Amino acid sequence: MIIKLTEFFRNLPKKQCKECGNEMEEQHECYGNTCNECLHIIDL
Numbered sequence: 001m002i003i004k005l006t007e008f009f010r011n012l013p014k015k016q017c018k019e020c021g022n023e024m025e026e027q028h029e030c031y032g033n034t035c036n037e038c039l040h041i042i043d044l
């Protein structure tokens with residue numbers, strides 16, 4: 001089955017936090033896949 005690249009990228013799920021799984025808006029790349037809340041916890 002061939003999927004157009006445009007369709008593929010459009011269907012990509014929103015970025016999810018790897019810690020809590022919450023959807024997160026696009027952040028600075030340095031934030032990786034962790035939301036601000038989890039980052040704050042990790043930073044402690």
Ligand SMILES: [Zn+2]
Pocket residue numbers: 017018019020021022034035036037038039
């Ligand atoms: Zn999180």
